[in-house]
Amino acid sequence: MSFLTTLILLFFFICSPSAAILLNKLLLPTPITGPESLAFDRNGEGPYVSSSDGRIFKYMATGPRNGSFVEYGYSSPMRNKTICDGLSDFSDIQATICGRPLGLGFNHQTNVLYVTDAYFGLVSIGPNGGAPTRLVTGVRGTPFRFLDALDVDPETGIVYFAQSSKNFQLRNYIALFNSNDSSGSLYRYDPRTNQTTELLSDLAFPAGVAASNDGSFVLVTEFLGRRIQRFWLKGPRANTSDIFAQLTGSPDNIKRNPRNEFWVAVNNLLGPPPPPLPPILPSAVRINDLGITSQVMLLADEFVTQPVSEVHEFNGTLYGGSLFTSYAAVFTTP
Ligand SMILES: *[C@@H]1O[C@H](CO)[C@@H](O)[C@H](O)[C@H]1NC(C)=O
Ligand SMILES: *[C@@H]1O[C@H](CO)[C@@H](O)[C@H](O)[C@H]1NC(C)=O
Ligand SMILES: *[C@@H]1O[C@H](CO)[C@@H](O)[C@H](O)[C@H]1NC(C)=O
Ligand SMILES: *[C@@H]1O[C@H](CO)[C@@H](O)[C@H](O)[C@H]1NC(C)=O
Ligand SMILES: *[C@@H]1O[C@H](CO)[C@@H](O)[C@H](O)[C@H]1NC(C)=O
Ligand SMILES: *[C@@H]1O[C@H](CO)[C@@H](O)[C@H](O)[C@H]1NC(C)=O
Numbered sequence: 513m514s515f516l517t518t519l520i521l522l523f524f525f526i527c528s529p530s531a532a533i534l535l536n537k538l539l540l541p542t543p544i545t546g547p548e549s550l551a552f553d554r555n556g557e558g559p560y561v562s563s564s565d566g567r568i569f570k571y572m573a574t575g576p577r578n579g580s581f582v583e584y585g586y587s588s589p590m591r592n593k594t595i596c597d598g599l600s601d602f603s604d605i606q607a608t609i610c611g612r613p614l615g616l617g618f619n620h621q622t623n624v625l626y627v628t629d630a631y632f633g634l635v636s637i638g639p640n641g642g643a644p645t646r647l648v649t650g651v652r653g654t655p656f657r658f659l660d661a662l663d664v665d666p667e668t669g670i671v672y673f674a675q676s677s678k679n680f681q682l683r684n685y686i687a688l689f690n691s692n693d694s695s696g697s698l699y700r701y702d703p704r705t706n707q708t709t710e711l712l713s714d715l716a717f718p719a720g721v722a723a724s725n726d727g728s729f730v731l732v733t734e735f736l737g738r739r740i741q742r743f744w745l746k747g748p749r750a751n752t753s754d755i756f757a758q759l760t761g762s763p764d765n766i767k768r769n770p771r772n773e774f775w776v777a778v779n780n781l782l783g784p785p786p787p788p789l790p791p792i793l794p795s796a797v798r799i800n801d802l803g804i805t806s807q808v809m810l811l812a813d814e815f816v817t818q819p820v821s822e823v824h825e826f827n828g829t830l831y832g833g834s835l836f837t838s839y840a841a842v843f844t845t846p
Pocket of ligand 1 (some may be wrong): 557828
């Protein structure tokens with residue numbers, strides 16, 4: 513039995529998958545789609561989600577508009593409401609004017625929201641929402657082509673973010689899926705100095721980033737590489753990387769939970785895996801801080817035709833996002 517087959521069998525039989533139970537669908541205003549990522553502010557409000565028309569929406573739990581998403585801000589400095597509001601899908605207008613926010617993360621000390629826009633780089637939005645401030649548009653004179661995910665270190669406020677590819681843009685994501693591209697990178701942005709540093713390069717479609725609770729490492733998923741790499745920030749292995757986990761499907765976003773674990777949104781979009789195993793459905797995979805999978809939940813009912821982009825545990829509730837659905841999902845407490 514090959515090493516890979518052993519891993520796959522371990523994945524399936526040691527962590528026999530359960531099914532997540534859908535509690536609620538948080539609907540975006542029609543016809544907007546694509547809550548690719550979710551964030552919560554320092555008061556525990558939200559989720560805030562990125563969306564297809566370039567805006568970031570906040571889900572209101574209380575107040576006159578409770579139970580709905582309201583506009584919070586946007587990530588393109590060029591955005592024009594007349595042209596952009598209500599765009600439901602990828603378009604060239606979006607790429608050049610409206611932007612496409614993907615990664616979201618609050619600094620819980622300042623309540624500044626950091627956003628990776630697929631086309632406009634790393635931006636921040638102040639504590640009252642609204643217009644973005646551009647922070648990083650490229651490195652060493654080369655503009656970013658496709659920024660995707662980010663995470664804010666809860667202690668230092670340092671932002672870790674990923675560029676999925678140097679060669680493909682978000683609007684060409686199908687070509688990227690079908691390529692062997694490994695031109696992605698992981699970066700570190702320090703808001704105190706405005707300095708951006710490349711930590712890892714040659715990544716195969718990095719799609720998710722998560723710092724550990726104690727700031728000792730940062731994880732980056734590789735959607736095409738079907739694995740998660742760990743870059744050490746502290747300790748004897750600082751500035752080196754290793755493989756944190758190998759997966760049978762393609763990982764998208766990865767999010768820390770309060771128990772020092774990580775939730776990974778995993779899909780199989782790349783055709784059938786090695787026989788005799790069946791295709792893997794969209795799933796929520798929980799991995800501990802040693803890289804060991806401790807839970808696999810199928811999300812088939814919620815994301816039956818759509819891949820899941822993010823699984824995010826907050827205050828005992830599990831939320832799901834997707835680049836394609838018209839809603840964010842709320843699941844049973846894990
Ligand atoms: C967390 O959940 C509890 C129980 O469901 C709720 O009472 C509380 O308001 C929530 N806190 C936040 C910050 O959302
Ligand atoms: C909104 O708030 C009202 C009044 O508190 C409550 O009756 C209603 O159920 C809430 N709706 C949602 C969707 O939470
Ligand atoms: C936004 O787009 C509309 C429609 O093309 C145009 O009339 C308007 O001048 C634009 N607004 C700005 C601020 O560029
Ligand atoms: C990707 O690499 C594999 C194995 O090296 C090769 O068979 C395949 O043709 C490559 N695909 C592309 C799109 O380059
Ligand atoms: C970082 O950039 C911000 C916004 O452009 C600017 O206000 C600030 O002075 C810069 N800080 C440093 C240390 O360069
Ligand atoms: C890691 O790299 C940074 C930046 O190059 C450097 O300042 C630091 O001293 C390095 N740490 C170790 C342990 O090598």
